Amino acid sequence: MLKGAQNKLEYYLKNNKRYAVNIVSKLIEIPTVNPPGKNYEEMVCFLEKECRKLGLATKKYVTPKDVLNKFGVRYGSKRVSLVADLDAGAGKTFHINSHYDVVPATDKWITDPFAAVIKGTKIYGRGSEDMKGNIASVLFAIKALKKCGIRPRINIQLSFTPDEEIGGRTGFGYLAGMGFVKADYAMSEGCSGNHVSMGNKGVLWAEVEILGKSAHGSTPHKGVNSFERMNMLVNEFGKLKNKISKRKTRHNMQDGVSKSATFVMGGFLEGGIKVNVVPGAVKFSIDRRLIPEENISAAKKEIEAVIKKFNARHKDSKVSIRFISQEEPAISGKDDVFFKVVSDAVKIATGKYANFSVMPGATDMRYFMWKGIPSLGYSASGGKKWHSDDEFVYISSLIKTANVYALVMKDLA
Structure with a gap:
């Protein structure tokens, strides 16, 4: 890296x-509260104006209704995404994604969550850390360059997408699936400071139903108590949980402790x-988090095997399962050059060596x-109050994060 360019960027x-x-x-x-998904068009209009001020070519995409219906999104604004390009005439593209939707805010905030209150070194507001601060840092990085x-010696492409807070399938997932965005390297939100995310655990959500037989509370022998059967089933799942919890990823974890696969009921x-009815039906959920070394198919089979064995033993009740969400674990494609460029940028901006790790969430x-595609996550930081009351971002982190992104844009080729 050229020291002169580094110093100019940092000074600016x-x-x-x-x-x-x-x-x-x-x-x-x-x-831009989600659910239901408010003010998306106003947000994209603002972002498009800012991108054009920076000399970026822009294009908007609207997620079609059939895709929204497929994923159960039948409320709120049009799902509008913005793609902005800085063409360097290069053969490769560096893509930076940002989601602009935020979770709802409670009435427990010390400030108005949608007023952007500055207190000393902090900016309070819903989405300040997750992830509107990052959007500001990325735009600031391009302005600084x-x-x-x-x-830059590489094409820069930005995307600003909705619905990450409800899974992203109707936002960035749609853009990526349709080929509307391109990347040889990519970054989005993730860890902060000197920590860089390089993957996330997988998720498998399920709803388990136990059908017994209702009866009057005074004659329980005439029924089959589904609640008691559920307790028996939970004990069997507990054995599987103990087995699963012993599996640990070889990768570093963002928090340093979440290396195990998990099973929550x-x-x-x-x-x-x-009160006086023998329960004839009970339902409960399973939240299974997979480490990168696992896969959804095997995780399903383990759960189904427990149910099959249980049903064989208890013929007067019936257990069924419905898988309601499933996402494979994700890990970045390895590229030594990309990892080194990001690592060097983090070291310059923070003064600390980069630590690459996997996030428990996605x-x-x-x-x-x-x-x-080699893909990493890096974010402006605050008090780690994502989705919590009194969310904020440090102004100093906005600057350091902009520096990281600017250096990566400068040095990738």
């Missing part, structure tokens, strides 16, 4: 931080209609990772 970013502060404030003040006269629980980068 530190002395023009008002741009990033203004952008993130305006983004927060457009309440232009103002410093630095021309009872997040959702339903059953019984009245981001929209998985849609590129599943295609084998």
Whole structure:
């Protein structure tokens, strides 16, 4: 890397931080709450104007109704995505994705969640850390490159997409699946500081139903108590849970401790209609998180084997399962050059060596990772209050994150 260019970028970013502060404030003040998905068109209109000010060519995409219906999205705004390109005339493209939707806010905030309140070194507001701060940093990075006269040697493509907070299938998942975005390398939200995410666990959600037989509470022998059968089944699943929890990924984890596969029961629980009725039906949920070394097919078979064995032993009740969501684990395609460029950028911006790790949760980068595209996650940080009351982002982190993205854009080729 050229020291002169590095110093110019750092100087510009530190002395023009008002741009990033203004952008993130305006983004927060457009309440793109999901569900149901509000103000999406207003958000894309604002982002398109900002991208064009930076000299980017833009194009909008609307997710069609049949795709929305397929994934149960029947409410809120049009699902509008924006793609913006900076053509360097290169053979390769570096793609940066950002989602602009945010989760709802409670009435427990100390500030107005959609007013972008600045207190000292922090900007409070829903989405400040997840992930409107990152949008501001990425735009700031491009502005810095232009103002410093630095021309990237790789094409830069940005995407701003909805619905990440409900799985991303009707946002970035749609764009990636249709080939409307392209990438040889990609980045999106993820870890922060000197931590860079390179993958995420998989998820398998299921609803289990136990059918027994209702009866009057005074004559329980005439029925089959589905609640008691559920307890027996939960004990059997507990054995599987113990087996699963011993599996640990070889990869570093974002929090340093979530290396195990997990199996959680009872997040959702339903059953019984009245105190004096033997319950004839009970339902409960399973939330299974897969480490990168596992796969959905094998995880399903393990669960189904427990149910099959249970049904064979208890013929007077019936257990069934419905898998309601499934996402394979995702891990970045390996590219030594890309990883080194990002690692060097993080070291320059933060003063610390980069630590690559896997996230327990998922981001929209998985849609590129599943295609084998080298994809990493890096974000502006606050108090790690994603989805919580009083979410904020540090102004200093907006600057450092912009520096990381600017350096990566400068040095990738």
